[in-house]
Amino acid sequence: MKQDDASSNQCSSNDLISQIIKARGYDAQSLITDLNLLPDETLFANIDKVENRIRTALYANEPLVIFGHDDPDGITSTFILYNFLTSCGYQKHCYYIPNRNLFPHGIQSDFINFVREKGIRLIITVDNGIAAYDGVTQLNAMGCEVIITDHHIVQPDVLPPAYTIMNPQLPECQYPFKQLAGAGVVLMLIRYLSRLWNHPVEPVNYFWTAVGSLADKVPMIGLNKIIVRYVLEHFAEMQDETVNFLLRSYNRLNTQTDIFNFLHNTAHLIANGREADGQHTAMRFLLQSGEAKAQLFEELEHQKYEWESELNRIFKFMDTLATDFVGNWFVYYDDEDVIPYPLLGTAATYIVNKLHIPTLILKNHNGNTVCEGRCSEDFNIMSAFTHCKKHLKQFGGHRQAAGFTMSYNHYDAFLECFNNYLQKNYYPDNSAKISYDAEALVTDLNYDNWRKLEILLPWGQLNPEPTILIRNTSKAEINSCISLDNNGKELPSKEKGDAVVLWKTPNLVKVLSWQPHFKE
């Protein structure tokens, strides 16, 4: 009997990590993470102009507003800049977090009114602004200057007429890493200010940048990975009142996995808290202390709980839409108002994870049609929207996640345009079979091996949890070692077979594929 390659290669546990490193093409160099590897911030186009303008404002005691965004990346971006200015002795800065449930994305009339009433002349956007051509034009007309810091895709033909723009995606920007989150861009800005002003950047800023970056699902490679790994390795230095507060209601963080989960949990908490008039519960939670902080925390926890129940309801509904779906792209217009506006993107992502095809979810919102689009790496939904822009009022985003606003009477024309683009530019690769990083025995999925894998953290886009092939195993055998994720592929109850599993946490795997074991 011929031995099959795999069984002769009954990999010992030590082998597991080296198999994964090899499968992913990592070398020793790519596993080193050191803040000294961060590029020189002067490579950012316009960063000198940004510094100059903020310094002038600081000396002149000018009122200034940080215009944020109501997701964890926007909240952390706002908080990092706000706090840094406070620590430098800035006295007249405030923030404004728009509420996407009340107004469309970007600079809208609510913010314009706020600026007018407060008599503010200087605005710094964080995690947004690059698509705010009209908003910036209006602010300019009021005599304001707008500094844009953003990480979203630049549309060169509608670049806002801002005082200056800091965005790694600007064509002329020499900064080598383009995939920073909004918080990452702000972190690089304060590192630069800190250098020029001789004022320290507190280590906890890396913590908040990691929270924003993980929440924004930026690729966990390059600088994003360096920043998050720095937090995992130096967590003991990342102290501020909020981190200490959160740790009090958290179990001890013993491992890098625990810290990684703590970062995600913190992001989930501050994803809640939208209010009116530029206020935000999560921002107030971050900035307050003592009893007020504790109360705001309770409010956020409550909202998080409600949100999670709502999410479960939506996922169940999306399941009914996705079951037996046939087609190479998915579109759903939520006429019946089942999906709340803030969950459109989440609902679209859910469908992409299930069906692996480009997905659009639309609904009426404030008299317009709004849409969130999502897709896998085999498509570029932002290019598709750009192609259809004559039908859209406003659009923006990234390759795999973008959104737009349009007037309803353009819907049919838009769909036709989108479909045309898709016919010419989307080639789904159905033949792609599930690949894996390593082969192992089911008993290798143990705690000690997981701990060794922690050098590969943080998991995220382009650096997912390891996928492992286990040959000639059964449901009972896997279950005797580790728990099975309910969302994975169902395993036959008795039959033995070859399974590819995603190793998600020390004691949880999700089955991605299964086939009967091949015997000669």
Ligand SMILES: [Mn+2]
């Ligand atoms: Mn962002």
